[in-house]
Amino acid sequence: MPWYLHLALRQLFPTGRRFPFFTLISTLGVALGVALLIIVMGVMGGFAYEIRHMIVDTEGEVQIVARSPIPDYRALMRKIDSVPGVEAATPYARDAVMLKFGDKAAFPMLRGLDLDSVSRVTQLGEYVRVGSLDDLDDDSIILSAQLAVSIGARVGDTVEVYSPLIINKLAADSVFLPREVRVVGILEIGHQQLDSSTAYGTIRLAQDLYGLGSTVHGLDVRIKPGMNEDDVVARINAVLPDDIRALSWQDSFSEFLWVLNLERNMIFFLLLFIVIVAAFSVTSSLLISVVRKTREIGLLGALGGKPVHVAACFCAQGLFIGVLGSVAGLALGLTALAFRNNVVLWITRVTQHPEVLRRYYQFSELPSHTSGATVALIVALTIVISTLAGLLPAWKAASLKPVEALRSE
Template identity: 65%
Template structure:
């Protein structure tokens, strides 16, 4: 081990001292900054990640949408499934309906599923909390959990479904009765907006309610493993889709939202980085004091034959070591806080009696977190570079100190 590295270690962790106060405070400052960065970037990343998971698991990676109705869905599904990278595709019909149960109305978004193909694209069964997707037929529906709760209906209950088609029928003096259907399942995805306002039925029921005939509104596409959603959407658009029909990756569909999310994440990262910079300034200040305090030792090192660059390296290494240990401690701190995040947030929410507001505002039943390896590498890299800079100025001061001046000042 080079002498300057050894001496740097010894100055940070002196022999015979269990708690080196200066080192502990310096490391703690960096650790707090790194811990906060890890928590915040993970939570901000978690929102984007949860939205992706939710969309991909309920709609597939790519959605085929049309300005008009898609008339020959089966042929288009076959065409799409021939495109390399496509695992499976399923048509859907969608719209808004009014549902009533025991006089209580609600206006959920309806999604009509093709039961023969939907299972290959999305895994809604995974989110069923009561009942079963297998029981779904043309006279039944599956409701999202909060919608069912607000209506006071459960599996086995019956609801009436009204569609905008009825208004059209009324205009031509036709009577179109509400469709009475059974509730065969309660589904909970974990996203407040979806859990409060989704109704799933067969595509045939949706087509009946909207008078679509055999047409559909769009097709959901599942990508093969390892195929990127943007790449697949581009391939599909280049595969000769009918006029007016276009493929969108889930990111295209939520482009603005994801941009805002990334902007927020970037801004918060930038602001929190200042905590690390402030910590680095305190490290620099401590090391500068150390240079003054250790003037005679610096002189001694010169007298023992140490070169100025070795003396500089000794102080530089101290900055980097504080950064290294601070980063390690900060990562541990951050990951522990992330593991306990839901307990922490719920405790605060309970304490302030804002539990419901929290769920409504943040859409998720749990505080999401997703730690991207790239973010962690960036945090580690930036912290070490900042720590290195924190050590450079004291190192420069120490290197400039001539042994003879050090002894004379002493």
Template identity: 40%
Template sequence: MPWFLYHALKQLFPSGRGFSFFSLMSIIGVMLGVCVLIIVQSVMNGFGENIRARIVETHGDIRIRSSDVIDDWEEQIQLLEQYAEVLAVAPFAEGVIMLQHGARPQIPMVRGIDPMVDEAVMPVRKFITLGDFEQFDDHGVFLGEGLAYALQAQPGSTVEVTTPLMMQRIKEDEILLPRQFTVLGLFRTGSPSVDGNTMICTLRVMQELYGLGQGVHGLVLKLRPGVDAFAFAEHLEANVLRAGLQPVSWLEANQDFLFVIRQEKLVISFIIIFIILVASFSIAIALMMAVMRKTREIGLLIAMGALPRQVAYSFCLQGLIIGFLGTFLGIGLALMALHFRASIMSFYAQITGNELNFLGIYDVYALPVHYLLSDFIMVTCFAVFISTLAGLVPALRAALLNPADALRSE
């Protein structure tokens, strides 16, 4: 073992003690900075992945819409199914209705689907929490759990639907009574905005409610894994679809929201980086004080033949070791905190007396986590580099000491 490495270890771990106080504080500072940075990045990654997966599950990879009702949708489906990139295509119709159960009205979105076809695109059966999807017919509907709670409805309840078409007929002195449906079950997609604001009926019923005839509002595509949805949508618009049909990928439809998620991760990470920078100052101060306390010893080492660069190596290595220890302890603490995140968040809600409403901003029910190796590599390299850099100034001071002056130092 080189003597300067041995000297660095003895400075950090004096005989008879586990750590020196200043070394311990420096390691804790780096550890906390790395821990918080890993937690923030992993949680923000989790939000992004959770949102992306849910968007694709509930809205498909690509949606094809038109300013008019699409009457030739069956021909378009046959055309699209010829492409190897396409797993499934399903028609849909959607709009806004007034839904009432007893004296409780709501104005949710209604989505009309073909139960035989849509399952390959949007797995409604997977989301059912109450009720039987096999009973789905023109007389029944499925409600999101949040919407059902607002209406105080449950499977077996009867709800009344009023559409804009009915309101228009009233203006023309033609009275249409609200349409009644039986609630067949409830579903939960994992998105509060969908579960609290969506009713599902059959495509045929939606065509009747909105007066579409045999037409639909659009088509939704499910692509094979690995296919670039944005590029394939551009290809469809340029080379496949007729004029008037506009394909929009899930990336394009939600680009603003996804951009906000990415920017929030960058901004929060940038702010938290300053915790590591503050810890680096504590490393520099601790090593500088060590140089001042050990001036005579450093002078003695140089007088005995130690090269100035070897003395500098000793103090730089101390910063490097502090950086490594703090980084890996911080990563371990972050992984532990993320593993028990549900318990931690519940405890936080109890002591503050507040529900975790901030999760609703990101449209999730729980705190998601997604680990990226690139984040761990970046944080490790940054923390170790800054810690080593913090030891550079004390190292240079120690290397430039005049041995004669150092030996006379009190």
């Protein structure tokens, strides 16, 4: 090991002393910054990951959309099924309805499912908490959990469904009677917005309610594992007519994902300042060290040490603090993420508002997803910033003339 790296290590960890105060404080500052970045980016990543999961689980990776209802969707399904990389496709019809149970009303989206093919594309069945998708028929629906709570309906109850066609009927002075359907299941995805505003029925029920005849609004497509979504989307688009387009789930929800990414990047940028502030404290400590060790720096010159190597000695101390702080911060952050739900549970119990998390943050549990790329970015930036923190002290040390440094008091 070059002498300047050896000396840098020894100055941080002197022989016979485990963890000097300067090293401890500097490392702790960097570690806290890294830990906070890991925790916040992990939770933000968790939100994004869960949202992706929910979208793909409930609507597949690719959505086929059209300007007007799609006729002869079975032929289109066969065409899409034959595209390389496509696992399966399922049609849907979706629009807003009014649900009424007793004197309570709600205005969810009712999504009509093709029971023969939906389970090949989505995992909706796994989210049904009471009842089953198999219980659905053309006179029944499944309610999302919060929606059922809001109107007070339970499995076995009969609710009234008013479709958008009521507007047309009213315009024609016709009498419009609501459709009565049984509740045969309760579904909970874990996302507040979806769990409070979605109902599921058969595609025939939806076609009746929306006056679609035998047409559908679109198709959901699942692609084969390991296939590139964009490649498959391009292949599907190649076989579709001009007025029908295939969109990946990222394209379908691009605005939402853009906002999510913007939030994530802004928070990353702001939290990075904690690491920068910690780096200033490293600079300050190293500058004090240069002043304290002026005569030692002179000695190094007298022993034949080159100024650039003296500079490297102090820069390396910033580097080592960055590496150590990153490792400690990573361990701290990942541990905190592992116990995040216990912490959140404790806080919500203390504040006596356990429902707030679900109501305002959409999720019943705090999600977490830490990607290797994010961790690598945090660690790399921290190490670079810490190393840069050693530059000013390094320059000060290197600019000392040995003869003057040795003479200093």
